[in-house]
Amino acid sequence: MNITKTTLAIATLIASTAMSTGFAKGGTAKSTWLHCGSLIDTQAGEVLGEHFIQITGNKVSEVTTDKPATNSFIDLSNKTCLPGLMDMHVHLDGEMSPTAYVEGFTLNPADLAFRAQEYGMRTLLAGFTTVRNPGDSYNVTISLRNAINQGWVDGPRIYSAGKSLASTGGHADPTNGVNAKLMGDPGPKEGVVNSVEDAKKAVRQRYKEGADFIKVTATGGVLSLAKSGQNPQLTLEELKAIIDTAQDYGMHVAAHAHGKEGMLRAIEAGITSIEHGTYMDKEVMRAMKKNGTYYVPTVIAGKYVAEKAEIDGFFPEIVRPKARAVGPLIQSTFGEAYDYGVKIAFGTDSGVSAHGDNGKEFEYMVEAGMPAMAAIRSATVTSAELLANDQIGVIAKGKLADIIAVEGNPAEDIKLLQNVSFVMKDGKIYKQ
Numbered sequence: 001m002n003i004t005k006t007t008l009a010i011a012t013l014i015a016s017t018a019m020s021t022g023f024a025k026g027g028t029a030k031s032t033w034l035h036c037g038s039l040i041d042t043q044a045g046e047v048l049g050e051h052f053i054q055i056t057g058n059k060v061s062e063v064t065t066d067k068p069a070t071n072s073f074i075d076l077s078n079k080t081c082l083p084g085l086m087d088m089h090v091h092l093d094g095e096m097s098p099t100a101y102v103e104g105f106t107l108n109p110a111d112l113a114f115r116a117q118e119y120g121m122r123t124l125l126a127g128f129t130t131v132r133n134p135g136d137s138y139n140v141t142i143s144l145r146n147a148i149n150q151g152w153v154d155g156p157r158i159y160s161a162g163k164s165l166a167s168t169g170g171h172a173d174p175t176n177g178v179n180a181k182l183m184g185d186p187g188p189k190e191g192v193v194n195s196v197e198d199a200k201k202a203v204r205q206r207y208k209e210g211a212d213f214i215k216v217t218a219t220g221g222v223l224s225l226a227k228s229g230q231n232p233q234l235t236l237e238e239l240k241a242i243i244d245t246a247q248d249y250g251m252h253v254a255a256h257a258h259g260k261e262g263m264l265r266a267i268e269a270g271i272t273s274i275e276h277g278t279y280m281d282k283e284v285m286r287a288m289k290k291n292g293t294y295y296v297p298t299v300i301a302g303k304y305v306a307e308k309a310e311i312d313g314f315f316p317e318i319v320r321p322k323a324r325a326v327g328p329l330i331q332s333t334f335g336e337a338y339d340y341g342v343k344i345a346f347g348t349d350s351g352v353s354a355h356g357d358n359g360k361e362f363e364y365m366v367e368a369g370m371p372a373m374a375a376i377r378s379a380t381v382t383s384a385e386l387l388a389n390d391q392i393g394v395i396a397k398g399k400l401a402d403i404i405a406v407e408g409n410p411a412e413d414i415k416l417l418q419n420v421s422f423v424m425k426d427g428k429i430y431k432q
Helices: 003-016 100-106 109-125 140-150 196-209 236-248 260-269 282-291 299-308 320-340 360-367 372-378 381-387 414-418
Strands: 031-041 046-048 051-056 059-064 074-083 085-087 128-133 157-160 214-217 253-257 273-276 294-296 403-407 422-425 428-431
Touching: 074 422, 085 381, 109 128, 109 140, 109 422, 109 428, 128 381, 128 422, 140 157, 196 236, 214 236, 236 253, 236 260, 253 260, 260 273, 260 282, 282 320, 299 320, 299 360, 320 360, 360 372, 360 414, 372 381, 372 414, 403 414
Parallel strands: 031 074, 085 128, 128 157, 214 253, 253 273, 273 294
Antiparallel strands: 031 046, 031 051, 051 059, 074 403, 403 422, 422 428
């Protein structure tokens, strides 16, 4: 990986693209026209014919089938345009490898921050203009979000949870697996809660640090250095305290959850989304439908850990049986949840699998029985609803200019979304 070369290449591309939007002399917003061979209306779930899209500043100012009175276009006439994609579950500060478990002892926060920017750019260039980062180390994705918003570096639009919340020994306890001298007794400041009062303080600490939302680990997990991947790890009262406090601060709460009991507790407490949901059954699905809970499946992560569990030395031995058991189940659970009518928001858990491969999730969703257009909507309008952001997920007048394009029709061949050829975010062209 060479961050300097990547950044320079991107900067050169942007500088050489005369039709990148911005401001003309005198501060007047500059307009750019896109000529799209076809256009996906994500609200209606339809593929429309030829369209022209005007971008002024960072917003869409016109969408029309009438050719405008200009000969200056970005020519996408042989491509399908659709809104920038959204991934509701990424971890930009890392990527799973045989050395990942020692990086906490070898890498500094600055190392993670530079790496997160590189992984963010891979994600953006893959067509994902908005991501939700449910858990990181040292709040690096909060800092990266701020740097992107200030225009200091490039990257996707980031919603960050900062440090995930867990119980002592739980999936997101940052001291799992370390020796007794280093283990200590982390508390709410470090994201570890063991009471209602701890729960409130931990949420308020995340708010203080600038988090956009809260992530809890309601059950055990696959990759943590702990035995169980399914057991409930927060009480109903603790979950309610987390969710009620988060709502006071205008934040939603996402729950990592594999086991049934942990999911049911989180749903009863008022959780916004269940991530992974491996051992979800009809009782859980009924509860999710009743409460309007979103499901973020992360099928690609399940496939990835199941594959790597067969490689000696890739995972610690305590992880391998969990990866073998949980990984193969996520895709079939997802298919059942879709058939049952659970709300699906797109998510990959990239950082487990490779950043930039996010588009493969679409293929696995369709394999499990979800129609291609429904999969596209899960990564656009449904994800926008989850984030409570009505400015993204659609191409429409007055909305943010997040637009991508692919050759062919992804509603007929979903694999096309693994090869995005045009990326615009906030009116700025990153790939053409």
